[in-house]
Amino acid sequence: MTDVIDGNAVAQGIRDDLRASIDQLEAEDVTPTLATVLMSDDPASETYVSMKQDDCEEVGIEAIDVEIDSDAPAEELFETIDELNADENVDGILVQMPVPEHVDKRAVLEVIDPEKDVDGFHPENVGRLVAGNARYKPCTPHGIQKLLATAGVDTEGKDAVVVGRSDIVGKPMANLFMQKADGGNATVTVCHSRTENLAEKTRDADIVVAAAGVPEMIDGSMLSEGVVVIDVGINRVDADTEKGYELIGDVEYDSAKDKASAITPVPGGVGPMTRAMLLYNTVKAAGRQSGVDIELP
Numbered sequence: 001m002t003d004v005i006d007g008n009a010v011a012q013g014i015r016d017d018l019r020a021s022i023d024q025l026e027a028e029d030v031t032p033t034l035a036t037v038l039m040s041d042d043p044a045s046e047t048y049v050s051m052k053q054d055d056c057e058e059v060g061i062e063a064i065d066v067e068i069d070s071d072a073p074a075e076e077l078f079e080t081i082d083e084l085n086a087d088e089n090v091d092g093i094l095v096q097m098p099v100p101e102h103v104d105k106r107a108v109l110e111v112i113d114p115e116k117d118v119d120g121f122h123p124e125n126v127g128r129l130v131a132g133n134a135r136y137k138p139c140t141p142h143g144i145q146k147l148l149a150t151a152g153v154d155t156e157g158k159d160a161v162v163v164g165r166s167d168i169v170g171k172p173m174a175n176l177f178m179q180k181a182d183g184g185n186a187t188v189t190v191c192h193s194r195t196e197n198l199a200e201k202t203r204d205a206d207i208v209v210a211a212a213g214v215p216e217m218i219d220g221s222m223l224s225e226g227v228v229v230i231d232v233g234i235n236r237v238d239a240d241t242e243k244g245y246e247l248i249g250d251v252e253y254d255s256a257k258d259k260a261s262a263i264t265p266v267p268g269g270v271g272p273m274t275r276a277m278l279l280y281n282t283v284k285a286a287g288r289q290s291g292v293d294i295e296l297p
């Protein structure tokens with residue numbers, strides 16, 4: 001029997017558990033506050049930001065919603081970040097990615113105050129993560145570690161193959177898997193668009209994290225019996241549905257499920273965990289910046 005890992009349920013558990021930490025902050029008159037900044041007309045990005053706002057409301061995090069025209073000058077975004085950096089009431093700042101092409105993404109990540117960088121994308125936070133002393137773990141790979149732990153998958157000594165080398169998922173995931181820490185101690189292979197014989201690599205894996213953004217690029221023929229499959233892909237493809245599209249992962253679900261001991265679905269797998277770990281980082285940021293010593297789940 002394949003364990004279909006229910007990301008919605010695990011994420012709900014994290015949101016419920018975070019209530020106790022938020023209560024600890026509230027007892028000291030601290031309301032954790034997250035500012036989301038959206039500079040995009042991409043419908044998927046709009047959906048994610050709106051879901052993040054709703055999640056904040058559910059758990060008692062104050063959410064500030066900043067929207068900037070996608071064709072506004074880049075300076076408008078930089079000025080907004082400066083203001084949010086200076087605002088003592090703001091604990092966390094999230095600039096939804098991707099930003100428009102005329103905006104220098106790396107410069108954006110560098111101007112966010114590292115203490116407020118709840119995405120964990122600032123170079124200082126990336127460096128701390130690689131050094132094994134993370135301030136804020138990036139939300140998606142952190143969420144995947146939580147999913148694996150909840151599903152009882154021990155990564156120690158396992159062969160983990162990460163397909164995709166993005167700054168948001170692939171690179172931090174590979175780093176976390178290789179660390180001498182819980183959720184790490186794996187032997188890690190990172191595959192990408194120039195990898196030759198991908199199927200040979202994925203067939204050797206105990207754990208496959210598919211994060212390439214290519215619909216159904218990994219199917220059952222590329223996997224070994226008993227593998228754990230984590231599907232990060234959330235691809236909108238045209239379909240005859242009410243919304244006009246359906247969500248497809250980077251994994252061909254049915255054939256992969258036949259091989260897997262555990263697998264995440266799309267939707268309802270990694271996506272909700274990305275959002276839950278953003279709340280976690282925001283509460284952590286509020287604790288750090290207020291000096292209130294909170295316990296985190």
Ligand SMILES: Nc1nc2c(c(=O)[nH]1)N[C@@H](CN(C=O)c1ccc(C(=O)N[C@@H](CCC(=O)O)C(=O)O)cc1)CN2
Pocket residue numbers: 044047048049051094095096097098119139140168234247266267268269270271272274275
């Ligand atoms: N600043 C950031 N930008 C982006 C990040 C990030 O971590 N920080 N990650 C991705 C996308 N992402 C976060 O914003 C994200 C993706 C998916 C979901 C989600 O909840 N998906 C649902 C389905 C939602 C739907 O109906 O479309 C699911 O999988 O069940 C949340 C966040 C890029 N940008």
